[in-house]
Amino acid sequence: MLRWMTAGESHGEALTAIIEGVPAGVEITSEQIRAALARRRLGHGRGARQKFEADELSILGGIRHGRTLGSPIALSIGNSEWPKWSTVMSADPVPETALRKHAGTGDEREIARNLPLTRPRPGHADLPGLLKYDLPDARPVLERASARETAARVALGAVAEALLEQVAGIRLVSHVVRIGTVALPDDAARPTPDDEVRLSADPVRCTDPATGAAMVAAIDSARKAGDTLGGVVEVIATGVPIGLGAHVQADRRLDARLAGALMGIQAVKGVEIGDGFAEAARPGSAAHDEILTIDAGRVDRATNRAGGIEGGISNGAPLRVRAAYKPISTVPHALRTIDLATGEPATGLHQRSDTTAVVPGAVIAEAMVALVLADALVEKTGGDSVAEARRNLSGYLARVAERTQW
Numbered sequence: 001m002l003r004w005m006t007a008g009e010s011h012g013e014a015l016t017a018i019i020e021g022v023p024a025g026v027e028i029t030s031e032q033i034r035a036a037l038a039r040r041r042l043g044h045g046r047g048a049r050q051k052f053e054a055d056e057l058s059i060l061g062g063i064r065h066g067r068t069l070g071s072p073i074a075l076s077i078g079n080s081e082w083p084k085w086s087t088v089m090s091a092d093p094v095p096e097t098a099l100r101k102h103a104g105t106g107d108e109r110e111i112a113r114n115l116p117l118t119r120p121r122p123g124h125a126d127l128p129g130l131l132k133y134d135l136p137d138a139r140p141v142l143e144r145a146s147a148r149e150t151a152a153r154v155a156l157g158a159v160a161e162a163l164l165e166q167v168a169g170i171r172l173v174s175h176v177v178r179i180g181t182v183a184l185p186d187d188a189a190r191p192t193p194d195d196e197v198r199l200s201a202d203p204v205r206c207t208d209p210a211t212g213a214a215m216v217a218a219i220d221s222a223r224k225a226g227d228t229l230g231g232v233v234e235v236i237a238t239g240v241p242i243g244l245g246a247h248v249q250a251d252r253r254l255d256a257r258l259a260g261a262l263m264g265i266q267a268v269k270g271v272e273i274g275d276g277f278a279e280a281a282r283p284g285s286a287a288h289d290e291i292l293t294i295d296a297g298r299v300d301r302a303t304n305r306a307g308g309i310e311g312g313i314s315n316g317a318p319l320r321v322r323a324a325y326k327p328i329s330t331v332p333h334a335l336r337t338i339d340l341a342t343g344e345p346a347t348g349l350h351q352r353s354d355t356t357a358v359v360p361g362a363v364i365a366e367a368m369v370a371l372v373l374a375d376a377l378v379e380k381t382g383g384d385s386v387a388e389a390r391r392n393l394s395g396y397l398a399r400v401a402e403r404t405q406w
């Protein structure tokens with residue numbers, strides 16, 4: 001079983017991530033994890049913060065000389081902006097005067113940073129969070145609700161992707177299929193993991209240049225209009241063997257695990273497995289994936305509408321899942337709210353924000369799919385080392401081949 005967890009606040013000193021259950025011998029370097037973190041920062045429509053803030057990765061445990069040890073892997077992602085936030089986010093008590101030291105200086109940014117956030121922003125965790133936890137303002141809520149935390153997940157996802165490839169040859173790719181009303185045509189070629197360099201170089205992680213240009217234009221016009229956009233991302237995994245996940249219990253189904261993991265990303269409001277919602281409109285005769293041949297474990301199907309999962313079990317076809325991101329909540333054209341300090345109508349606080357998070361959202365979704373697949377893979381293979389997991393997998397695959405040879 002793989003277990004993972006993150007800690008840390010958006011403007012805190014560092015994010016921390018721990019993953020346990022990774023077999024010994026997975027080759028992974030800090031450079032690979034840094035590359036994954038860099039991919040998450042990319043994308044047209046990101047706000048000012050990505051330009052000046054740096055992810056400072058440290059590997060604190062579980063990896064030695066470029067290989068996992070089988071022990072828990074602990075990662076820290078320091079925030080280069082911490083000195084500016086060290087008073088506001090201090091773990092130890094600070095005197096009131098320290099929080100007010102900018103009053104009267106005219107430095108609006110510093111004054112705002114230190115003020116209690118009593119105007120909950122619609123679309124954020126601010127209002128339910130501060131009432132649920134009985135907090136005086138929204139700062140403690142928004143600090144943890146912020147998608148800054150996804151940096152920690154992407155770092156863990158890099159470890160999961162290395163495990164998947166080295167144990168089973170499973171590779172992942174993610175791309176953007178919709179931003180606002182601009183969508184990749186249904187008949188556009190799907191990317192493969194070999195397209196990563198090209199996708200990372202594209203401002204919107206889109207495979208089709210004309211659609212990508214229209215997405216960039218849509219983001220620019222939303223920004224000019226003081227608005228924000230959502231969209232849809234797709235993650236594809238190739239090389240997934242038959243048999244990850246299980247039909248026997250609701251929480252063991254691979255589709256359920258993927259949906260939960262993707263819905264666990266900030267701002268994700270919908271998940272689709274394979275053709276998902278389009279399937280609901282089709283007759284059964286045009287909704288399933290007919291089996292054409294089966295030969296020594298290789299299954300050839302007419303289509304892959306199911307997205308590689310039947311009955312909660314991977315069926316050997318490429319895995320294909322989508323996640324829908326709602327538009328960024330902090331809309332520059334500020335939304336109406338109530339100031340909890342006075343009970344009076346107000347507008348939500350807006351200092352800066354991304355125009356869209358869909359492009360990094362693809363990389364984050366890829367990390368979440370990797371973590372779910374890695375968990376399902378080690379569950380199937382067992383094994384305390386990569387070599388043992390590989391041996392177990394090839395023993396199982398040999399039996400699948402034997403069962404399907406005529």
Ligand SMILES: Cc1cc2nc3c(=O)[nH]c(=O)nc-3n(C[C@H](O)[C@H](O)[C@H](O)COP(=O)(O)O)c2cc1C
Nearest residue numbers: 123124125145147266267328329330353354357360
């Ligand atoms: C990569 C990424 C970046 C985000 N950036 C912002 C942002 O700059 N401003 C904002 O208001 N929301 C942003 N969000 C969305 C909020 O974090 C999210 O909507 C909020 O925490 C409420 O959670 P919920 O949408 O899941 O209900 C971002 C989300 C992601 C995935």
Ligand SMILES: C=C(O[C@@H]1CC(C(=O)O)=C[C@@H](OP(=O)(O)O)[C@H]1O)C(=O)O
Nearest residue numbers: 047049050145146147148151352353354
């Ligand atoms: C810092 C990151 O994303 C942040 C996620 C976020 C939110 O509300 O989710 C709001 C923004 O931060 P701020 O409100 O401080 O400008 C984003 O920049 C990141 O992705 O690394």
